[in-house]
Amino acid sequence: MRNLLRWETALVFLLIVVALTGQVSTDGSFLSGGNLFYLGLDIGEIALIALPLTLVIVAGEIDLSVASVLGLSSALIGWLWNAGWSLELILPTVIVVGAICGAFNGFLVTKLGLPSLAVTIGTLALYRGLALVVLGDTAVADFPASYTAFGTTPVPGTNIPYPIVLAAILAVLFGVALHASSFGRSVYAIGANEEGARFSGIRVKRVKLILFVLAGAVAAIAGIVYTFRFSSARADNGLGLELAVVAAVLLGGVSIFGGKGSLFGVLAGVLLLGGLRNLLILQDTSTEVLTIVTGLLLLVSVLAPSITRRVGTLRKATP
Amino acid sequence: MDRPPVVALDEVSKSFGAVRALSGVSLRLLPGEAHALLGENGAGKSTLIKTLAGVHRPDSGRVEVDGSERRFSTPADALAAGIAIIYQEPTLFGDLSVAENVFMGRQPLGFGRRIDEAAMHARTSELFSRLGVRLDPARPARGLSIADQQLVEIAKALSFDARVIVMDEPTAALSAHEVQRLFGVVQALRAQDAAVLFVSHRLDEVFSLCQRATVLRDGEFVWSGPLTDETPDSLVRRMVGRELSQLFPKEDTAAGDVLLSVQRLTREGVFTDVSFDVRAGEIVALSGLVGAGRSEVARAVFGIDRPDGGSVHVRGRKLKYGSPTAAMAAGIGFVPEDRRQQGLVMDASIERNTALASLGRLSTFGLLRRSSERALAQDWAVKLRLKFAKLSDPVGVLSGGNQQKVVLAKWLARKPSVLIVDEPTRGIDVGTKAEVHRLLSELAGQGVAVLMISSELPEVLGMADRVLVMHEGRLVEELSRAEATEERVAMAAAGQAVTR
Numbered sequence: 001m002r003n004l005l006r007w008e009t010a011l012v013f014l015l016i017v018v019a020l021t022g023q024v025s026t027d028g029s030f031l032s033g034g035n036l037f038y039l040g041l042d043i044g045e046i047a048l049i050a051l052p053l054t055l056v057i058v059a060g061e062i063d064l065s066v067a068s069v070l071g072l073s074s075a076l077i078g079w080l081w082n083a084g085w086s087l088e089l090i091l092p093t094v095i096v097v098g099a100i101c102g103a104f105n106g107f108l109v110t111k112l113g114l115p116s117l118a119v120t121i122g123t124l125a126l127y128r129g130l131a132l133v134v135l136g137d138t139a140v141a142d143f144p145a146s147y148t149a150f151g152t153t154p155v156p157g158t159n160i161p162y163p164i165v166l167a168a169i170l171a172v173l174f175g176v177a178l179h180a181s182s183f184g185r186s187v188y189a190i191g192a193n194e195e196g197a198r199f200s201g202i203r204v205k206r207v208k209l210i211l212f213v214l215a216g217a218v219a220a221i222a223g224i225v226y227t228f229r230f231s232s233a234r235a236d237n238g239l240g241l242e243l244a245v246v247a248a249v250l251l252g253g254v255s256i257f258g259g260k261g262s263l264f265g266v267l268a269g270v271l272l273l274g275g276l277r278n279l280l281i282l283q284d285t286s287t288e289v290l291t292i293v294t295g296l297l298l299l300v301s302v303l304a305p306s307i308t309r310r311v312g313t314l315r316k317a318t319p
Numbered sequence: 320m321d322r323p324p325v326v327a328l329d330e331v332s333k334s335f336g337a338v339r340a341l342s343g344v345s346l347r348l349l350p351g352e353a354h355a356l357l358g359e360n361g362a363g364k365s366t367l368i369k370t371l372a373g374v375h376r377p378d379s380g381r382v383e384v385d386g387s388e389r390r391f392s393t394p395a396d397a398l399a400a401g402i403a404i405i406y407q408e409p410t411l412f413g414d415l416s417v418a419e420n421v422f423m424g425r426q427p428l429g430f431g432r433r434i435d436e437a438a439m440h441a442r443t444s445e446l447f448s449r450l451g452v453r454l455d456p457a458r459p460a461r462g463l464s465i466a467d468q469q470l471v472e473i474a475k476a477l478s479f480d481a482r483v484i485v486m487d488e489p490t491a492a493l494s495a496h497e498v499q500r501l502f503g504v505v506q507a508l509r510a511q512d513a514a515v516l517f518v519s520h521r522l523d524e525v526f527s528l529c530q531r532a533t534v535l536r537d538g539e540f541v542w543s544g545p546l547t548d549e550t551p552d553s554l555v556r557r558m559v560g561r562e563l564s565q566l567f568p569k570e571d572t573a574a575g576d577v578l579l580s581v582q583r584l585t586r587e588g589v590f591t592d593v594s595f596d597v598r599a600g601e602i603v604a605l606s607g608l609v610g611a612g613r614s615e616v617a618r619a620v621f622g623i624d625r626p627d628g629g630s631v632h633v634r635g636r637k638l639k640y641g642s643p644t645a646a647m648a649a650g651i652g653f654v655p656e657d658r659r660q661q662g663l664v665m666d667a668s669i670e671r672n673t674a675l676a677s678l679g680r681l682s683t684f685g686l687l688r689r690s691s692e693r694a695l696a697q698d699w700a701v702k703l704r705l706k707f708a709k710l711s712d713p714v715g716v717l718s719g720g721n722q723q724k725v726v727l728a729k730w731l732a733r734k735p736s737v738l739i740v741d742e743p744t745r746g747i748d749v750g751t752k753a754e755v756h757r758l759l760s761e762l763a764g765q766g767v768a769v770l771m772i773s774s775e776l777p778e779v780l781g782m783a784d785r786v787l788v789m790h791e792g793r794l795v796e797e798l799s800r801a802e803a804t805e806e807r808v809a810m811a812a813a814g815q816a817v818t819r
Contacts, residue, residue, distance in 0.1 A: 176686070180686055180687060181682065181685045181686050181687055182678035182679060182681070182682040182685060182686075182687050183685060184687075185671065185674075185675070185678055185687060186678065188664075188667070188671075189664050189667065189671075189675055192664045192665075192666050192667060193660070193663075193664045193665065193666075195660050195661055196660065196661055196662065196663060196664050197664070197675075198623065198643065199623065199643070199653065199655050199661040199662065200643075200675040200676045200729070201643045201644050201646075201647040201676055202675075202678075203644055259664075259666060260666075
């Protein structure tokens with residue numbers, strides 16, 4: 001626990017460093033209201049998906065299909081809109097479909113006992129493929145401005161984008177679920193010692209199934225946000241986004257082996273990752289470099305705990 | 320017996336931070352002797368063994384091998400000096416053969432630096448025959464029983480020409496038959512002039528195997544000498560430093576209603592047609608060899624495994640198959656066999672572990688009441704006399720006995736009407752053991768139905784109102800307290816029961 005606190009302190013410190021260097025190197029435009037608005041927009045989907053994914057990873061599982069669910073939900077919005085459905089009907093439908101995608105992952109993991117890594121690599125391809133079947137490589141863009149404004153304008157009188165407001169509300173809900181509820185206790189126990197959790201009467205399979213359903217549903221919500229933000233429903237929306245989300249969660253101090261981590265850390269991780277990417281974009285860095293940076297951050301965050309532990313034992317060995 | 324010691328520790332001290340694990344401890348191991356190392360948990364046995372093994376370096380004092388001082392900086396140094404450690408649960412390479420495990424990293428090479436399998440197998444067989452046991456060198460290590468895995472480790476030690484073999488609680492997970500075979504191996508080692516340091520909590524084994532013993536208490540040397548003039552009581556007094564009036568204080572209680580009724584329970588290939596009742600106020604022991612299916616029956620009753628047939632009733636109500644939640648709701652508590660894997664979440668705190676089986680009761684609308692959680696843990700820590708620094712410390716830092724108390728607290732907090740305990744005192748010290756026995760006795764006195772699985776016959780005979788004996792997945796004998804003797808239980812466990 002103390003290790004974790006130290007990691008979160010380090011993250012906050014890093015955030016300040018990135019903010020200050022950003023501010024200096026961009027002559028003050030990094031922390032300007034306009035840029036913060038775009039930064040917020042840019043991390044909206046990552047922040048949303050990172051919330052349920054944190055719980056999934058704390059429980060010792062992983063869901064790599066989230067970005068494909070995002071794409072599928074975007075494709076569905078376009079298809080149903082073309083078919084003449086109203087958005088009031090489309091949006092709940094899409095969220096339900098996302099939940100079903102998550103339930104399918106959860107079913108394969110809990111009922112058939114398959115490893116979630118393999119399952120969700122499979123459904124990563126499957127759901128993206130379904131998205132292409134639904135919408136092909138066309139784009140649907142004629143959504144009413146009242147909806148696209150959700151992804152393109154700030155809350156009146158502020159620089160806060162609506163998706164961030166949505167993410168903040170969900171963050172509170174997920175934070176309470178993970179840190180203050182009996183459900184959250186079960187999630188930690190499962191991640192730290194699944195057998196022990198089962199011997200304590202925790203319904204391991206049910207908890208995991210719920211987590212996968214949540215991940216699917218929130219990924220679909222992120223798909224809605226993404227679609228309106230770009231006013232464009234496409235099957236390849238959010239391609240590869242799972243990399244950024246997993247990187248942010250691990251950077252936030254969640255152990256890839258389960259049982260450890262906090263939602264506060266993950267939010268700091270999302271901000272740090274988003275801030276770095278935004279800063280690199282401001283300096284006209286190519287997308288290839290962005291991907292490389294994201295990948296490196298993922299590696300560093302996986303390596304960091306084992307390095308700090310080794311340093312710790314070295315210190316103990318030589319008093 | 321006046322030969323010089325093979326290995327001697329002289330006034331060895333070792334501290335970890337502010338904790339003094341060993342202070343001025345001496346130990347002499349003579350060639351050809353089996354020497355018992357005794358002490359409660361936390362007495363310093365592990366530290367002493369790890370000092371011998373080269374894992375820890377002593378802060379002061381000398382380690383001598385054949386009369387000359389040695390300083391081990393790695394376990395490899397100790398092994399090179401002829402000191403080998405056999406741990407309770409060896410870690411072999413499951414996919415490699417027995418012979419490859421014995422000669423790991425030193426396989427005999429043949430033409431073109433290829434591993435000479437024939438020579439390796441022959442040398443492994445020779446090592447086993449020196450130990451007087453038979454084991455196929457070519458078979459993979461996976462699937463070997465713990466007893467056989469220990470033999471592989473002992474053969475490996477011999478292949479290093481080890482003359483001091485330390486066995487750390489080797490019998491804890493062995494059946495009676497396997498213990499006898501291990502004792503034969505120890506005799507073979509003694510005949511070859513090796514010294515065996517034997518660590519065990521089971522005094523009957525110590526007396527039947529060892530010639531001399533050394534007792535530690537709280538990191539200090541208490542006594543060392545021949546066992547000829549000692550009795551189990553006198554040794555326990557030396558270990559505990561106080562009198563233990565009675566080790567197994569089960570009081571007689573009038574048996575009440577049937578609380579747990581198991582009828583024709585079957586899990587194919589594991590156990591067959593198991594039927595028994597446990598009444599309120601009773602302690603019923605489920606005895607038998609390791610592997611007879613005792614723990615498996617308990618797991619099925621609690622719903623961890625799904626049985627293929629039969630039924631479990633609690634207070635007359637049938638339980639759903641394969642649901643620990645249903646078993647708990649019906650009032651069953653289950654203290655499992657493997658404390659570290661099944662009983663506890665080692666990284667989590669004492670209070671979180673205590674609360675883990677009571678989360679529903681400690682929550683309002685799904686939100687956990689932290690203060691209630693803490694109060695629950697505090698309450699049980701006091702009731703069970705738990706030794707701890709902070710309730711927020713991970714249970715992993717506690718001693719084995721205190722960890723077991725946390726597991727017990729976790730289940731007692733639910734006020735179970737049926738309590739199943741699987742090896743409740745395995746690997747815990749004498750003092751805590753007596754406390755656990757008193758606790759079980761008290762629970763029975765309060766009308767709890769207790770089903771106890773134990774491999775220790777004295778515990779079974781001392782605690783149980785009735786003894787059920789399993790052999791190869793079947794219940795073969797039921798003995799009342801008056802009928803139960805060591806011989807009858809052991810005979811039944813070996814499949815020689817007089818027909819029921």
